Amino acid sequence: MTRTEAPPRSSDLQTEPKMVPRIAFQGVAGAFSQQAALQFLPDADTLGYPTFYEGFQAAVSGECHYACLPVENSLAGSINQTYDLLTDSVLHVVGEQVVRVEHALLAPPGTNLTDVRRVYSHTQALEQCRGYLIRHGFEAVTDFDTAGAAKLLGERITAGTSTGHAAIASKRSADIYGLSVLAENIEDMDFNYTRFFVLGPDELPRGEGPHKSSLVIATRHRPGDLVKCLELFPQNGINMTKLESRPRRDKPWSYLFYIDVEGHLDDQNVQEAVTGLMRKAAFVKFLGSYPAAPAIAEVVR
Numbered sequence: 001m002t003r004t005e006a007p008p009r010s011s012d013l014q015t016e017p018k019m020v021p022r023i024a025f026q027g028v029a030g031a032f033s034q035q036a037a038l039q040f041l042p043d044a045d046t047l048g049y050p051t052f053y054e055g056f057q058a059a060v061s062g063e064c065h066y067a068c069l070p071v072e073n074s075l076a077g078s079i080n081q082t083y084d085l086l087t088d089s090v091l092h093v094v095g096e097q098v099v100r101v102e103h104a105l106l107a108p109p110g111t112n113l114t115d116v117r118r119v120y121s122h123t124q125a126l127e128q129c130r131g132y133l134i135r136h137g138f139e140a141v142t143d144f145d146t147a148g149a150a151k152l153l154g155e156r157i158t159a160g161t162s163t164g165h166a167a168i169a170s171k172r173s174a175d176i177y178g179l180s181v182l183a184e185n186i187e188d189m190d191f192n193y194t195r196f197f198v199l200g201p202d203e204l205p206r207g208e209g210p211h212k213s214s215l216v217i218a219t220r221h222r223p224g225d226l227v228k229c230l231e232l233f234p235q236n237g238i239n240m241t242k243l244e245s246r247p248r249r250d251k252p253w254s255y256l257f258y259i260d261v262e263g264h265l266d267d268q269n270v271q272e273a274v275t276g277l278m279r280k281a282a283f284v285k286f287l288g289s290y291p292a293a294p295a296i297a298e299v300v301r
Contacts, residue, residue, distance in 0.1 A: 021065040024058035030147035030173030036097040036196040037068035066200045074193040093288030095198035106179040107166040120149040121168035131188040211264040212292045218283035232276040236269040264289040
């Protein structure tokens, strides 16, 4: 791909309704990341990239207006690659989306469940469906992602090498790649959600409803320094919703702390907390304020 135009500012998107934003995601059509991107902007063009880094860079370079990348899963925890990319990023977090991960068993048309021998998917999807696979005696085979496994299965149909093969992916992938759905909701636990960040070059105007803010800090390794930083939030009446530590790549045995809080940087109490962090912490980077996605309790079906 080549850069064809500069990413529009949010005001451009509002004044030029014919402009179709492009959102980068990791994977191929049918990926849960693509679903999250379309939840953010239903009319957007979505472009898949092989890796998180390439999707991220597409938004940095202007090939896409935004990137939509996963940051944590309710069962597997944080997605470290995304957090590492955010540390040195020029992009802002402008939105978050939560996607219910519902796995389906897909196979070539005409396949019966008893015909299946090998099941392909991303390692996390296979793990999340391990009980189902064991009960049916299926061999689990790791692939690079869920939708990618469905795509390759569709290609095996064309090549005549798909007998006995199936894939775990979204139901949407079945429609895209000409597969049949043998079983739905085969995950062992139904409380399976992935949270995504939408990243863009410009901050967006504050919208209605509750907001969240994300930032990253490092302390000076003095007794009580981390506590002194974190206590700024309750002192200012701010609820902290996440605290995640990651090793610093430039300083062995030192750590960065990724923090999510309720509120917007425009709010006086958030401003005061961030100002306090600037005085107390060794490093502070504000990643962005954005509309909060509905709480998990509100999206459970």
